[in-house]
Amino acid sequence: MKHVYSDILEFRGSHYDFGKRQGELLRKSFMLSNREREWRLRKPRFSIDVNETKQAFQRFSPQIWEELLGLRDGLDCSLERVLKNFSGYRLDYVRSGCSIVTGKDFFVRNYDYHPKTYDGRFVLYEPTDGGYATIAPSSRVTGRMDGMNEKGLVMGYNFMHRKKPGDGFVCTMIGRFILENCQTTKEAVQLLKEIPHRHSFSYTLFDQNGDSIIVETTPRQVIERRASVCTNHFELLTEENRYHLDDSKRRLSILQEAIERDLTAMEAFRLLNDSKRGIFSKDYRNWSGTIHTTIYFPKQLRMGFALGEVDKPFIFDFKKWLNGESLNLDRIDGYLETDIPFAQMEAH
16 A cells, blocks of 8 residues: 655735746656656657647636746746646646546536556645636646636546547646536537647536536537446447547446446445445556545535545535635545555655
8 A cells, every 4th residue: 555645735825926826836856757767658649839828728727827927937947848748738648547427416526547647735725816716736846636626616537538639728727627617518628629639538527506517528529418437438439439438438337237226425435446446446557546536526626636545535615715715724634555656656
């Protein structure tokens, strides 16, 4: 068992100042050196065009471009280096497996991936220069794995494939765009239809009205459907699916059978977080182990977070935080059945 943790970052202020603060913190961590080592081992199959990237951000979220400039200044490095590591534009994304289920007033998600790619950062951010406040685990610093905003909109994504990539944004940055710019699932669906997509993913959206929408996206097509469970294959864009879907369909079957029993929120959490129930995975070395489980309550503006398998999640009251209360908590601890550390914990 490996002891792991996510550092908690609370920030209220402009995107530039937020970026600069994150850069200053990153200079003291292992994350940047570990990311650079990844590039040495896995040469990027794309080039960074600063002007092209800037134009893409100016269209969808100019404030996050300011955050990238703040990161540059906080790290005291080149903008090209920041864009390669943290922009979420024209990057590649390795395969993973995730599971999502929504109910009448809750959204539960397993994030399954490889620990060494995991930021180990949990972020509460209230911008003062535009955009909604958010609570979420981060990915590649500027992106979000899943999360909720101050309007009660929740987002989580599921990997489908990397075939025939496009010149667009990856899932983590798209998730950030959704949370900072949309109030409802309807608005998020429209944004997903406008954003250029790098890879193929499904995005599950859930708002305070209980509206649960899954949007199937590829660089070629975007289509939505109403559903309350999602794993790692398309239901509509079936021609885009990978060939090996047995595990994805197995997990989907378990989730579909469970929701017919009208699960409570905590029953849904246990279904995803209990390794004996068939959804939680320990396959970390193959990029599909369950790292965290989140549960969101949009109407209450509360969320629960768990690293690894736990008895119960740690509950955050986002509404109180929005009213000015600090968490007075530095990090969240957990255990994974692996010896692989997170990106910010030690050199690898």
